[in-house]
Amino acid sequence: MADRASDPDTDTHPGTPRWVKAVGIAAILVVLLVVVARVVGGNEHGPGRHAASDDMDGQTPPAIEPVTAGGVGGPADASEAARAIEVATLDTMTFEPTSVEVSAGEAVTFEVTNSGQAVHEFTLGDATMQREHAKAMAHMPEGVAHALPNSITLQPGESKQLTWRFGDAGKLEYACHEPGHYDSGMRGQITVG
Numbered sequence: 318m319a320d321r322a323s324d325p326d327t328d329t330h331p332g333t334p335r336w337v338k339a340v341g342i343a344a345i346l347v348v349l350l351v352v353v354a355r356v357v358g359g360n361e362h363g364p365g366r367h368a369a370s371d372d373m374d375g376q377t378p379p380a381i382e383p384v385t386a387g388g389v390g391g392p393a394d395a396s397e398a399a400r401a402i403e404v405a406t407l408d409t410m411t412f413e414p415t416s417v418e419v420s421a422g423e424a425v426t427f428e429v430t431n432s433g434q435a436v437h438e439f440t441l442g443d444a445t446m447q448r449e450h451a452k453a454m455a456h457m458p459e460g461v462a463h464a465l466p467n468s469i470t471l472q473p474g475e476s477k478q479l480t481w482r483f484g485d486a487g488k489l490e491y492a493c494h495e496p497g498h499y500d501s502g503m504r505g506q507i508t509v510g
């Protein structure tokens with residue numbers, strides 16, 4: 318994409334590298350798609366299942382894969398959860414606890430409290446979902462990433478809930494993608510047994 322970035326004479330705005338424009342255009346497209354998706358899906362329940370809509374058109378990768386019955390599972394209503402797990406986010410770039418165990422097919426409500434002074438998030442998913450979320454955060458920290466059903470963002474002192482029905486047995490993560498936090502190790506392990 319930046320193959321001609323060193324040739325500003327071909328550009329109407331010599332001072333602006335081509336990639337900056339490309340990122341800007343991509344950001345505008347993402348905003349438009351999110352608005353459209355919200356309008357279209359506005360009167361439906363379970364907006365999470367529609368957040369990664371098909372109309373992304375390959376322009377920007379959806380930050381979460383379509384939810385299926387198995388696999389990683391998907392968002393659920395709090396009334397479906399038989400139990401709750403309390404999780405705290407800490408400024409030491411750790412979660413408390415650092416790991417949890419759940420059963421395949423079980424719905425669990427995570428009651429997450431930000432015990433730190435910094436903003437933290439709780440993003441649930443497999444490695445692919447974590448990677449896609451990090452990508453979305455890098456481009457649109459206040460837009461796409463925070464509208465996803467597998468993620469909540471918490472201001473200092475804030476508590477929020479996220480209910481998830483787990484799918485197949487395996488390993489998932491809960492992680493924080495505020496800038497630098499994930500790379501500092503801010504992640505916990507979910508063993509789905």
Ligand SMILES: [Cu+2]
Binds near residue numbers: 437438494495503
């Ligand atoms: Cu964090």
